[in-house]
Amino acid sequence: MTALNQKSTTQIRRVAVLGAGVMGAQIAAHLSNAGIATVLFDLPAPNGDANGIALKAIDNLKKLKPAPLMSAGRVDGITPANYGSDLALLADCDLVIEAIAERLDWKSDLYAKIAPHLAPHAILATNTSGLSIESLAQAVPAELRARFCGIHFFNPPRYMYLVELIATQGVHGDTLGALETFLTLRLGKGVVRAKDTPNFIANRIGVFSMLTTIKHAQDFGIRFDVVDDLTGPRLGRPKSATFRTADVVGLDTFAHVVKTMTDTLASDPWHSLFTTPDWLQKLIAAGALGQKTRQGIYKKVGKELLVLDVSSGEYVAAGQKGSDAVKALLKIADPAERIKALRESELPEAQFIWACLRDVWHYIAVQLEHIADNARDVDFAIRWGFGWAQGPFEMWQAAGWKAVAEAIAADIAAGQTLSSTPLPAWVLQRDGVHAANGSLNAATGELVGRSTLPVYQRQLYPPQVLGEVAPDFGQTIYENDSVRMWLPPAATGGNDVPVLSFKTKAHCIGAGVLAGVQESIKIAEQYYQGLVIWHPEAPFSVGADLMSMGPAFMTGDFAAIEQMVAEFQNTSQAIKYAKVPVVGAAQGYAFGGGCEFLMHCARVVAHVETYIGLVEVGVGLLPAGGGCKEFALRASKLARNGNILEILKDYYLAMATAKVGTSAEEGQQIGYLKESDIVVMNANELLFVAQAQVRAMAATGYRAPVPPKAFAVAGRSGAATIRGQLVNMLEGGFISKYDYHIGMQIAEVVTGGDVEAGTLVNEDWILKLERERFMGLLKKGKTQERIMHMIEFNKPLRN
Template sequence: MANTVHIRRVAVLGAGVMGAQIAAHLVNAGVETLLFDLAAKEGPANGIVLKALDNLKKLKPAPLMSAGRADLIEPANYDSDLEQLRTCDLVIEAIAERLDWKLALYHQIAPHLAGHAVLATNTSGLSIQALADGVPDALRTRFCGIHFFNPPRYMYLVELIALAKTDPTLLDNLETFLVTRLGKGVVRAKDTPNFIANRIGVFSMLATIHHAQRLGLRFDVVDDLTGPRLGRPKSATFRTADVVGLDIFAHVVKTMTDHLQDDPWARYYAIPDWLGKLIAQGALGQKTKAGIYKKEGKDLFVLDPQSGQYVPAGQKASDEVKAILKLDDPAAKVKALRESDHPEAQFLWACLRDVWHYVATLLPTIADSARDIDFAIRWGFGWKQGPFELWQAAGWKVVADAIRQEIAAGQAMSDAPLPAWVSRRDGVHEAAGSYSAARDTLVARSPLPVYRRQLYPPQLVGEAAPDYGETVFENDSVRMWLPPARTGGSDVPVLTFTTKAHAVGPNVLAGIQEAIRIAEARFPGLVLWHPEAPFSVGADLTSMGPAFMTGDFGAIENMVAEFQNTSMAIKYAKVPVVGAAQGYAFGGGCEFLMHCARVVAAVETYIGLVEVGVGLLPAGGGCKEFALRAAREAKGGDILAALKDYYMAMATAKVATSAEEGQEIGYLKHADIVLFNPNELLYVAQAQVRALAAAGYRPPVKPRAFPVAGRTGAATIKAQLLNMLEGGFISKYDFHIGVQIAEVVTGGDVEPGTLVDEAWILKLERERFMGLLKRGKTQERIMYMLENNKPLRN
């Protein structure tokens, strides 16, 4: 079998937490999806699935891009609906981790599968070969492991596990589907217990627990050390265990206990007594509101394993060790940790040492290359750098020598010798590829065509630096450039903001306008794209600081006018300006996207007009765009009815929690494109420029006049605001800002139906923006945001 299988319809077997969320992500991606479970003993036959679908709408973080997508999942049961499997191209089994249950289910469904269908198990630790041995012979070439990480919508990693008999073309098709349709980072793992990410990630947690207890460190201090300070998620170690669920963590550890008895680290594959007691008490972590941490009211407590009691949490790492962790040079940082006598420094060095020892020993047996291990840990456990990258950055040979010495001295967790290949190398990642210990050679990246869509794929330490091409124009805040010819994108220029968080100040505005002029003269269009999220956090409030402090409001008004001019330049450019967005697109960043000819947005784009949070209103054309759209969408001339949802989005600073919700709110247009893999943004955005240009792109015709809701519409909105104020839902100052927004989007003090142009609304935006800026409460909100990075409700 070597035929191409197009995956259009998928069945998920098992409506538990994982199965239901896999189904949710499939329908997020527009894939027809059936969700199977046992027939209910009472009530509707599909009652178990229906309950799971209802639960999907309540889960946080939301597994669905919009609650309505739950209705697109087709419920089914094993008693009456197995014939529907014949219509499915992929069947994902996600039932409980019991070998006998899984094998029984495979035999039950086998007669009903289409001859081309792929059968994949979502097991997190069972042997794929043991499962395959129990699969009917006709299915073995179409059987593999497909391990999603929880929650499937947000976790980038999927591990694919093939066997000798798995058809390679089938696996390539499946990887392509996962990468571009579901937006995943795929790592091909070998069939070993817990595969790659959980094997190493859980060992790292066990090593952390071991060294914390050995050195007598509090758990909250350990979490302070092993979170962002070490380049890892905020949940660090013990909070991560609570979030995952202590019972789930213990189950993954037990897989290692049961199947890795001859492993050099086998004696550490066990949960400590205090953790076993918590599980026995039903304190399973976040889902039971108590685990290693426990919250009572606003007070947070952490377990003291010695006493078994909870103590007030919040202790931090020592200043001495925090200073070491702030060092920019990885080699200097690791050397300082190793040489320090401070218990916290010794703890961190020991954790790093033992993980490096572990991954070096396991490399030939669990993964094809060091690249797979580093990406699995980055994508599955949220580390900024994988373990091999960290080692290479810290000085490969120096670290290797130190590890050898401490193994010999009996200080490491295992006395297994460091593998011989470590001495032969200066690192594992090079421009030519990443090291494979099993093959003793460098392995290049996957040649699958789907990866050609990733012009700038995720990079590893030691690989060739990304080539961001030829500079066309730049100032101190933007760079306009052409990707190199090898990417196939050298015909369409890219404009990248170089400011922190891609905030918009005067030089960004000037840079966008100049880039558009150059694009109009020389190129088919322009893409606004940044290699890293966010798209933009909006206006750079600090750039207003000098004028703000000296009371030079005229200078600020000029900047607001330039903001509007820039948005209009984007909208009415003679060539298409396409925005490519991921992460936050707030305030002015959102307004730029609203004015683009087309937007290509990663599904995890969080977009909104959030100016109310700093006591202001959208003044980069956001109010104007919504007023114009309402006029065009008004049915029977009822402009206010078309406007009310747009107004509420601005007045409540509503942020879309996905690009799809951004389309529903109106920040993005329905013609805009939502992508599931953010690494494909630039490829698709450039393709959109070419397509628009090839179709004879013409900018929108400037409306000479459009009707507004007028003072009557504003009065109606004010009445609703008054109800919200009296109900305690908004503050007096929120009410005041809401009134200003209402008067702008309804056209000011004019009769309903009065015809205005864009310049009229833009003028109102500027005037009301400046009026708010001069008020003390707005100034308080701005200062609070700058100092605390969160809004003040005053």
């Protein structure tokens, strides 16, 4: 293939999704999130508009929670269509994703119908988990088979990082490469290539783990809520653990995946496990399908959470935890010692956990060669598809590969495992499956390295598995207790733009961060073309370090706190007026002071799932790190015909209600991010793109902004208008009296204080108002109650 042809196959600009069911519509939504023109097909409606079925599905996207769309306007990127009159639209599509019901005959008929209308270069992919991709390929017209493969999105497609890509024997390698590049770069996904086996990798292993846990819970007589307490974060897994996960997924969906395993894995040595328990079938028959029906394994009655008691068939009060003795074992820091202690303990809950882990490890060892090209893909599939902190092979290797392997073999010999199948010979011959130069391919015995697709060069610090070479975070330029300024190594190609990372918990901002940011900017101004603020892990920052104010707060040293607030403002201004561009690279939460830092950056590169907001009201305060000032200044600049309040009122409401953008794009629409800021789909590309922005701004002769000598404010009449809005909210019960008080303080700051409308002020004027009103609120008893409640419970108090 020539370079020209290769380039053309990677340009996926328009996509068709066939099937407007729950999954198809949400895939279309995420394509639109990525700015991909998308056509959503379904059958012609029997009555009314022929596109009625697709139109209804598109309309429903606006109502779903969690929201499949990054912002409401993204729905306009989806065009409704039907198979009766609109097949000609397929000719302009570079990728067609089929997502109709799991019926081979229906899919075959559809492939034959659409084939004449597809562009010669178009890729055809099926989003299925229950049917053989190879069988489907045989139903595809011969001329399409080199461009046909499987693509398995996880639900919900916007939020789930994993996509499994499944080859067929006849698919062209460039087709898979183009699709993987598109999924990674444009849709922001983590791609794992799976073999063509039922349920592929993630569901095969993840559902096996859940079924194993369910069986052992019954055998050991452990309540479902206790199981969830033990198999959630204590094992490095999501809070939803096992039974809550089933409720979230939907018990009917879970049962469907199990049935696929029942029907298609007859030769699997664990086949007897692949059944839906009687109690689960009864719940499904009764319409108790989990979270979507508000009743499943768990249900809420008023404020009380109940859980199903299998022995009685009734719901009982939930909330029981694992025993203190077993929780203590789970806290043992060394993984090898922890697993050994669980294995040797006679406590039923400890034996339960060991049995669950052992049987999953036994299963993945036997099935590795059948389901995946290497062990790394298994670990990534489970981490990205089921939210485990470590994949199952990583957990095993961390726990001491050989010791665990010998223990499993002993349990197999003793008849304690769920299958008598012996461990493969390679298991007892190795020290692990992950090494510096790759991960094991069980079929060949060789270690497989990372993908060499060019798109992965954009990921300077890609996700790692245990056993790989630790990432090189380069040369330290400057460091204190709270921050580190460093240069990535030359091998990343990013060693010309320094990076500043916070070392504090949740990247909160205290005195050390403030000093570190200011010093790093000075160094960047003297020696480099710019600076990127980036952390390898989310969040960007949860805001000011409330705990660090504790001593001064308790002793009444408000002067020290006011000095820290002034220093916060100085730091924000240093970011804004640095002689070189300071670029913020954000993912996860960017709250309070973290949001204010981003508001002052020359540019922000934000991952799509960045949740940004000025949330100080939640602790009884107002934004005092320059957030109020920036909104007042922006409103003045954007005002038409001098009507500052027209712009300011939305900014104000965002602060007064602690509004958080549900995506980076919504944060941009609210005004926390500027129009010139950039939203990227893949969090692993943040640093690459942020450094590129620094280089681009430097190359075009970056000049620091000039502080405005004066700008107009809305004045006391603007504050009075806002007061009327607050009164309505108070009388309607939407805010408390103290919320009203805080709201008025914010209003008076962003409108410039006790001055006439149109009065010219400077930034220092607004910053001084920020400090004064912040300190006034800090001395109030109700603010102090909110702060202490947040510190103790990590959630806001409305008093």
